[in-house]
Amino acid sequence: MIGIFDSGVGGLTVVKEIKKAMPKAPIVYFGDTARLPYGNKSQETIRKYSSEIVDFLKSKNCQTIIIACNSASALAADFLREKYPELNIYDVVSSGAQAVTEATKTRRIGVIGTAATINSGVYKKKIAEIDPKIEVHVQACPLFVPLVEENWIRRPETKKIARAYLRGLKLKKVDTLLLGCTHYPLLEKVISEVMGKRTKVIASGEKLAEFLKKTHLETKFPSNDEYFVSDLTPHFEKLAGKILGKDIKIRKVML
Amino acid sequence: MIGIFDSGVGGLTVVKEIKKAMPKAPIVYFGDTARLPYGNKSQETIRKYSSEIVDFLKSKNCQTIIIACNSASALAADFLREKYPELNIYDVVSSGAQAVTEATKTRRIGVIGTAATINSGVYKKKIAEIDPKIEVHVQACPLFVPLVEENWIRRPETKKIARAYLRGLKLKKVDTLLLGCTHYPLLEKVISEVMGKRTKVIASGEKLAEFLKKTHLETKFPSNDEYFVSDLTPHFEKLAGKILGKDIKIRKVML
Numbered sequence: 001m002i003g004i005f006d007s008g009v010g011g012l013t014v015v016k017e018i019k020k021a022m023p024k025a026p027i028v029y030f031g032d033t034a035r036l037p038y039g040n041k042s043q044e045t046i047r048k049y050s051s052e053i054v055d056f057l058k059s060k061n062c063q064t065i066i067i068a069c070n071s072a073s074a075l076a077a078d079f080l081r082e083k084y085p086e087l088n089i090y091d092v093v094s095s096g097a098q099a100v101t102e103a104t105k106t107r108r109i110g111v112i113g114t115a116a117t118i119n120s121g122v123y124k125k126k127i128a129e130i131d132p133k134i135e136v137h138v139q140a141c142p143l144f145v146p147l148v149e150e151n152w153i154r155r156p157e158t159k160k161i162a163r164a165y166l167r168g169l170k171l172k173k174v175d176t177l178l179l180g181c182t183h184y185p186l187l188e189k190v191i192s193e194v195m196g197k198r199t200k201v202i203a204s205g206e207k208l209a210e211f212l213k214k215t216h217l218e219t220k221f222p223s224n225d226e227y228f229v230s231d232l233t234p235h236f237e238k239l240a241g242k243i244l245g246k247d248i249k250i251r252k253v254m255l
Numbered sequence: 256m257i258g259i260f261d262s263g264v265g266g267l268t269v270v271k272e273i274k275k276a277m278p279k280a281p282i283v284y285f286g287d288t289a290r291l292p293y294g295n296k297s298q299e300t301i302r303k304y305s306s307e308i309v310d311f312l313k314s315k316n317c318q319t320i321i322i323a324c325n326s327a328s329a330l331a332a333d334f335l336r337e338k339y340p341e342l343n344i345y346d347v348v349s350s351g352a353q354a355v356t357e358a359t360k361t362r363r364i365g366v367i368g369t370a371a372t373i374n375s376g377v378y379k380k381k382i383a384e385i386d387p388k389i390e391v392h393v394q395a396c397p398l399f400v401p402l403v404e405e406n407w408i409r410r411p412e413t414k415k416i417a418r419a420y421l422r423g424l425k426l427k428k429v430d431t432l433l434l435g436c437t438h439y440p441l442l443e444k445v446i447s448e449v450m451g452k453r454t455k456v457i458a459s460g461e462k463l464a465e466f467l468k469k470t471h472l473e474t475k476f477p478s479n480d481e482y483f484v485s486d487l488t489p490h491f492e493k494l495a496g497k498i499l500g501k502d503i504k505i506r507k508v509m510l
Contacts, residue, residue, distance in 0.1 A: 034300050035290050040404070045289050045486045115490070146401035149295070157416050164412060231300045235370070 002212070003062030005030040005053045007038040008229075009236055010145070010182035011068030012243040014092065014205035018066075019244075021209035025216065027225050028060045034230035034254070037145055038071040039114025039181070046116070050076040052255045054084060060226070064216070067091040070113050070181050070204060074122040088215070093117075095211055096178050096204030097126035101134060103200055104176040108135045110169040110199075112191075113180030115140045123180060137172045141165045141181075148183045151239070158187070162194045170195060179203045186243070228253045257467070258317030260285040260308045262293040263484075264491055265400070265437035266323030267498040269347065269460035273321075274499075276464035280471065282480045283315045289486035289509070292400055293326040294369025294436075301371070305331040307510045309339060315481070319471070322346040325368050325435050325459060329377040343470070348372075350466055351433050351459030352381035358455055359431040362389045365424040365454075367446075368435030370395045378435060392427045396420045396436075403438045406494070413442070417449045425450060434458045441498070483508045 002018070004011055008031050018025055030053050032038075038046055050072050054065055065087050067073045067080070073091035081089050100109050111123045118140040127136050143161055152158045169177065177199050179185055185203045192201050225248075229236060232252040241247050257273070259266055263286050273280055285308050287293075293301050305327050309320055320342050322328045322335070328346035336344050355364050366378045373395040382391050398416055407413050424432065432454050434440055440458045447456050480503075484491060487507040496502050 142405050150397050161412050
């Protein structure tokens with residue numbers, strides 16, 4: 001089983017990518033909705049919560065874990081790999097950094113994310129490890145997650161806010177923009193419009209599905225996927241249906 | 256000791272009101288920053304978290320508890336009063352309902368708050384108990400809390416969002432608007448501007464300080480206030496200073 005976790009509903013955009021690449025991959029999803037958002041929590045707290053979730057996913061027979069939350073990837077991925085050497089742990093930051101370095105031509109890229117992700121400096125570090133000559137310009141966009149949660153996807157207010165956040169990155173003439181938060185793919189159209197045609201917008205989860213496909217043999221049987229959250233609200237179910245394009249059965253479990 | 260709790264930093268606007276009315280009242284504050292926001296959580300989860308916080312405040316010798324969080328007031332106040340009959344428990348919803356019924360002349364009032372508070376129907380119920388002839392118009396404004404957290408207090412984007420949220424209440428010609436969320440007093444100027452001069456804007460915590468003053472004898476000694484949070488971030492300290500107009504010492508405690 002492949003265990004995927006996020007602070008909330010956003011990680012389902014990663015599930016969608018994985019299902020596109022490997023339709024029969026058996027997954028267990030956990031969204032920590034009772035304790036979201038992770039984006040403004042401290043490293044210590046994010047590590048504690050992430051460990052609790054990995055313990056839960058292990059109890060569900062997951063040998064592969066995907067951290068589908070940029071804040072947790074930034075602040076807890078290395079910690080989790082050390083703590084659980086028996087598991088294969090993938091994270092969206094590593095895959096996002098890989099994707100964006102492959103896509104850029106001018107070597108001027110932009111990364112947007114939550115305050116926790118951007119302030120951690122993790123993308124600059126990961127990208128520099130791959131190609132130290134790439135110029136990385138970053139911008140925290142803390143209002144994007146609540147705007148998605150509010151379902152203000154195509155509102156003029158959202159575009160106004162996107163323009164304010166992205167102004168600096170446009171001036172830097174980045175040719176590639178990485179969406180360093182799993183909620184952001186839902187705003188991809190608005191973000192692309194604001195950035196203009198010359199900027200390629202990439203979601204951090206896209207490449208991850210590709211990596212996974214290389215190392216996982218696809219089963220022949222349709223999978224029996226399970227979806228868990230730490231707090232169940234009608235809102236989550238609605239947004240989950242919107243992201244995955246189908247209704248799913250979601251169960252609540254308190255860690 | 257007076258124990259005051261909120262999901263985060265917003266309850267400090269209530270502390271400010273209390274300190275204005277009773278400068279020497281000894282308080283213990285708890286902000287559940289690790290698990291905020293409460294505004295989109297279920298009743299079960301909010302009750303569990305609130306109980307844990309009241310247990311903590313009891314351990315700090317608080318006999319009076321102020322629920323300075325509208326979501327917790329709406330979904331957990333009666334539950335807490337039943338569970339802790341030995342404590343005096345005040346909540347911002349009851350005091351807000353009282354304040355607004357006293358202030359209205361036309362008996363057409365508006366209430367804004369988080370989705371959890373508004374959907375609970377608690378304000379309509381509480382106000383009807385005081386005066387069933389009052390017309391109550393409600394509006395959830397889920398983006399106001401993240402806008403305050405982002406410190407976008409006087410930004411044009413914020414005013415645009417406020418206009419979108421408040422349009423319906425303006426059309427209803429309410430003469431009084433209750434800020435049913437402890438974050439909202441920070442947006443009071445923008446909200447007042449959008450609503451216009453004929454609408455009186457009232458914060459839910461104002462009346463609470465008045466109630467408290469009637470039942471509490473003020474000590475003669477300056478109090479030694481204590482401030483706790485479940486997760487400490489530089490952001491909280493900054494916003495706390497902004498609300499209280501002075502720097503405070505904040506300690507982290509995990510419940």
